[in-house]
Amino acid sequence: MSDKCTHLIDYVNGQLTDTETKEFEAHFKTCSTCEEELNEIRALTDDLGFDVDPVEPPPEMKERILSAAFAEKAPVESQSSDGKKPIAVGSTTNKQEQHIQKRKKKANWLIPAMAAALFLSLIGNIYTVSQLGEPDDVAIEPSITVDSLVQRLNLQPAAETIPFQATASFVNKDHYQQLVVEAEQLSQPEDTQVYQVWLLKDGEPYRAGTFTPAEDGSGISTFDIDPEMGYDTIAITIEPDETSETPEGDIVLVEEL
Amino acid sequence: MSEHDVQLYKKLRRGEKEALEQMYDKYSKLLFSFSFKMTEEKQLAEEIVQEVFIKVWTQKSSYDETKGKFSSWLLTMTRNTVIDHHRKKREIASETATKEMTEDPDPSVEDQVEWKEKRAVVKKAISQLKPEQQKVITLFYYQGLSQQKIADSCNLPLGTVKGRLRLALKHLKTTIQDIEQNGGIIHE
Numbered sequence: 001m002s003d004k005c006t007h008l009i010d011y012v013n014g015q016l017t018d019t020e021t022k023e024f025e026a027h028f029k030t031c032s033t034c035e036e037e038l039n040e041i042r043a044l045t046d047d048l049g050f051d052v053d054p055v056e057p058p059p060e061m062k063e064r065i066l067s068a069a070f071a072e073k074a075p076v077e078s079q080s081s082d083g084k085k086p087i088a089v090g091s092t093t094n095k096q097e098q099h100i101q102k103r104k105k106k107a108n109w110l111i112p113a114m115a116a117a118l119f120l121s122l123i124g125n126i127y128t129v130s131q132l133g134e135p136d137d138v139a140i141e142p143s144i145t146v147d148s149l150v151q152r153l154n155l156q157p158a159a160e161t162i163p164f165q166a167t168a169s170f171v172n173k174d175h176y177q178q179l180v181v182e183a184e185q186l187s188q189p190e191d192t193q194v195y196q197v198w199l200l201k202d203g204e205p206y207r208a209g210t211f212t213p214a215e216d217g218s219g220i221s222t223f224d225i226d227p228e229m230g231y232d233t234i235a236i237t238i239e240p241d242e243t244s245e246t247p248e249g250d251i252v253l254v255e256e257l
Numbered sequence: 258m259s260e261h262d263v264q265l266y267k268k269l270r271r272g273e274k275e276a277l278e279q280m281y282d283k284y285s286k287l288l289f290s291f292s293f294k295m296t297e298e299k300q301l302a303e304e305i306v307q308e309v310f311i312k313v314w315t316q317k318s319s320y321d322e323t324k325g326k327f328s329s330w331l332l333t334m335t336r337n338t339v340i341d342h343h344r345k346k347r348e349i350a351s352e353t354a355t356k357e358m359t360e361d362p363d364p365s366v367e368d369q370v371e372w373k374e375k376r377a378v379v380k381k382a383i384s385q386l387k388p389e390q391q392k393v394i395t396l397f398y399y400q401g402l403s404q405q406k407i408a409d410s411c412n413l414p415l416g417t418v419k420g421r422l423r424l425a426l427k428h429l430k431t432t433i434q435d436i437e438q439n440g441g442i443i444h445e
Contacts (some may be wrong), residue, residue: 049332
């Protein structure tokens with residue numbers, strides 16, 4: 001037993017200084033006695049919290065707490081500013097369930113279409129590709145533009161097991177359109193893998209651009225696009241690396257425009 | 258974790274606000290009462306409960322079914338939040354807390370069956386412990402005191418606090434199990 005083992009109670013009750021806490025945590029990793037004792041204390045105190053006399057919370061507490069919680073970022077949902085319902089798979093209401101089933105059908109239908117496109121299509125007509133973190137070749141003249149939101153939509157997971165969420169916004173600039181893709185809950189791609197955004201027209205994919213997520217799984221990327229192209233679908237895939245000219249990896253998110 | 262809690266938690270993780278509201282309706286009184294027992298300040302108790310619900314909603318803390326009951330997880334999170342608050346407060350060194358009117362005019366917990374049942378069992382089990390064992394558990398668990406303060410209050414050498422506490426908790430657990438299985442007849 002080490003000297004540090006005597007700190008267990010004070011550690012559990014948050015009575016150690018920051019330095020002592022760090023020292024104890026370092027010790028804890030190597031001390032099976034402390035680990036066993038901590039687990040035991042936790043297991044033994046499991047029921048103790050129920051031994052409290054009921055105290056009626058203030059009546060307004062519910063509103064205060066729920067408002068405060070909802071003001072924080074939701075765990076997975078993408079909040080859309082245009083009032084569209086966020087993705088709510090498995091929701092309790094029939095209406096929502098119908099909505100979701102419809103969405104799933106669309107997504108399933110699109111996957112073979114895209115898969116076929118992978119083999120049939122060669123790269124063509126990419127209008128522009130730009131992404132955060134890569135300097136543009138052409139210097140942009142500073143100018144004042146008035147942006148307007150054309151469309152904002154939630155991308156649907158291509159399979160139920162995919163937890164990723166993303167929204168795509170099309171913003172009208174002066175002479176072109178900008179696509180802003182914001183994603184959350186992304187898993188970190190392996191090795192050289194990257195997330196790739198594709199725009200499709202009649203099943204033919206056009207590479208919009210590439211991005212990698214931040215440490216917290218969130219990612220944002222902007223792409224300049226030609227509104228005249230008349231794309232009908234947007235999809236995100238995981239590609240082996242950033243050089244894929246046509247989709248080679250699995251589709252993770254997809255939505256009709 | 259009851260089947261209902263499992264479903265509720267899954268919905269909450271998908272960002273369904275109704276799920277958080279239902280969870281609030283089910284557990285807020287328990288968490289508030291518990292938080293109040295530890296802090297003895299209603300406003301602070303509310304702040305603690307708010308922090309807990311925000312942690313649940315934003316998934317800063319996530320529940321793992323393999324680590325026990327959902328309700329116990331919520332209570333542990335509440336206790337840790339109180340302790341964290343005490344820790345910060347200690348740095349400001351304030352001793353102004355006064356005990357407020359604590360009792361619910363209607364001391365029933367009919368709105369939460371699990372609480373009602375567990376409370377009856379745990380209360381009975383605690384009452385069967387020796388007074389010094391009751392005291393060490395209260396000072397440690399509900400008041401979250403330091404080992405030194407527990408030693409001082411119980412007139413124990415510092416080095417024996419942990420041992421006494423573990424013994425008292427083990428005794429309590431055995432008594433709880435006995436009550437649950439045999440309706441309170443203690444078999445020595």
